[in-house]
Amino acid sequence: MAAFTLSRRAALAAGAGLAAGLRPGLAPAQGAPIKVGELNSYSRMAAFSVPYRNAIQLAVDGINQAGGVMxxxxxxxVFRDDGSTPGDAVRVAEDLLTREGCAFLAGxxxxxxxxxVADFANQRKKLFLATEPLTDALTMGQGNRYTFRLRPSTYMQTRMVVEAARGKTAKRWAIVAPNYEYxxxxxxxxxxxxxxxxxGAEIVAEQYPAxxxxxxxxxxxxxxxARPDGIFNVLFGADLTAFVREGNTRGLFERRTVLSLLxxxxxxxxxxxxxxxxxxIVTGYPWEQVxxxxxxxxxxxxxxxFNDTPRKGSVLGYVTAQVVAALLNKAGTTETEALVDAFPGLRTDTIVGSVLMRGIxxxxxxxxxxxETVLRGRTGTMRNARYADGADFLFPEAEVRAARPGR
Incomplete structure (x- = not known):
């Protein structure tokens, strides 16, 4: 039984290494580990963050089996729950750096x-790779030297669904979005x-529930x-489920164009x-169609x-580990200023294709x-899905310079 277990683990690590684009046959990594402090909403947002953590672990095993980094x-x-509040997250970030000895932060x-956490990283002059938070402020008005973002931003994903609606005739639009930064x-x-x-499109109603x-x-x-022709929806999680159930009951979505992030x-x-x-019309992840x-x-x-199908969090987690490994290999050190200097222009081959960290x-x-959403059997999925390369939806450089003087 022990031999079978080891063989299965080796096979899984090899599969993860192939997905990471690593060369097989290298000696497993040895010596003192390079620690990355990862903090996330593992309790409150478990549906996304737990698959994300699983995929990081899968990728890291493959990377280490293929020779590690540097x-x-x-x-x-090193994983920690951020408490889903700014105050708790800053305390956790400090603990990851001081007590755990992590080289930098992610998540x-x-x-x-x-x-x-971005503000904390700027004060402490430590690298922070924001993997999931979508607010534009992270890389625009509140951007700083030490903060980089991996996932496509709010602006990028909004632009994706808006451009996918080209040719629609809906003129009167309603907005429903959670009442916080995102x-x-x-x-x-x-x-x-x-x-x-x-x-000629106009906004006729706006709802911002907590x-x-x-x-x-x-x-x-x-x-x-408000009798809109179209609805722009930003709700997610349990809020989305409740909204869809009530909207279906009342016929809110019938004969209306709906654009919906996530x-x-x-x-x-x-x-x-x-x-x-x-x-x-949505952004999403039809894993079975890629x-x-x-x-x-x-x-x-x-x-x-994991005896489960991947989630969007799984993709993000795996790519996170791939990008972190590429960054460490390029910098050749865990010294913060060298890492920050190495990140702009870094290109990583990932499971979703080439990913570039834009410097500006x-x-x-x-x-x-x-x-588009579609019901197949008793499960929803996507039809007519295409991968939208984030490079085509970035903020124009002139807008970045206006938001970040000196760029």
């Missing part, structure tokens, strides 16, 4: 938490972008009363079950190890999938 040292992520989920940023971007895609406390009946009722991600699609709406060999190797390794705003070109 000439043979093992890579290690966070909620945008307000990400901004707090939702407010998404709404502002939508207002700025929709008129360029649909001339995060995690949506009154679905009141929200749906207010939107229906809804195509399995984390949020699975809880909808057979209540998945039809024809919403045919790239590296991605298929990742899916196979992930399913074998320290935003990566990682993209996501755009398509």
């Amino acid at each position: 000439g043979g040292r093992p890579l290690e992520f 966070t989920f909620l945008s307000n938490v990400g901004l707090a 939702g407010q940023s998404a709404a502002a971007n939508f207002k700025k972008l929709i008129g360029g895609t649909i001339p 995060l995690g406390r949506v009154d679905a009946g009141a929200t749906v009722g207010a939107l229906a009363q 809804t195509g991600e399995p984390e949020y699609m699975i809880p909808l079950g057979d209540e998945c709406p039809d024809g919403w 045919e790239a060999p590296a991605h298929k190797a990742f899916v196979a390794a992930y399913r074998a190890r 705003d320290q935003q990566s070109t990682m993209g996501t999938w755009v398509g």
Whole structure:
């Protein structure tokens, strides 16, 4: 039995290494590990963050089995819950740096938490790779030398769905978004972008329920009363499920164009079950439809190890480890200023293709999938899905310079 267990682990690590684009046959990493402090909303946002953590562990095992980083040292992520509040997250970040001896920080989920850790990193002059928080402020108005972002921003994903709506005739639009930094940023971007895609578009209603406390009946009722032609939705998690259920009951989505950030991600699609709406234009992750060999190797390794299908968080976690390994290998040191200097222009071959860290705003070109929701059997998925390369949706450089003088 022991021999079988070791063989299976080796096979899984080999699969992870192939997905990471690593050369097989190298000696496993040895010596003192290079630690990365990873803090995230593992309790409050478990549907996303737990698959994210799983995939980081899978990728790290493959990287270490194939020789590690910086000439043979093992890579290690030290995981902590950030409490989903700015104050708790800053305390955890300090602990990761001082008590755990981590070289730098990565992670966070909620945008307000990400901004707090970015400010902390700037004060402490330590690198912070914000992997999940989407607020534009991280790389624009509140951007700093030490903070980089991996996932496509709010602006990028809003632009993706808005441009996918080109040719639609909806002129009267309603907005529903959670009342915190991410939702407010998404709404502002939508207002700025929709008129360029649909001339004459106007906003006729806006609803901003508290995060995690949506009154679905009141929200749906207010939107229906405005009689919009289209709805821009930014709700996610349990708020999204409640909103969709109430909207379906009241017929809110019938004969209306709906643009919705994140809804195509399995984390949020699975809880909808057979209540998945039809024809919403969304960003998401149709894992079963992606045919790239590296991605298929990742899916196979992930399913074998965790007995589950990957989520969007899984993709982000795996790419996080790939980018971190590439950064350490390029810098050749864990010294902060050298890492910060090495990050701009870093290009990493990942399971979603090549990802570049743009220097002017320290935003990566990682993209996501755009398509339409559809119910297949009793489970929602995406149709007409395509991978939208983030490089095509970045903020114009002139806007970055205006937001970040000196760039």
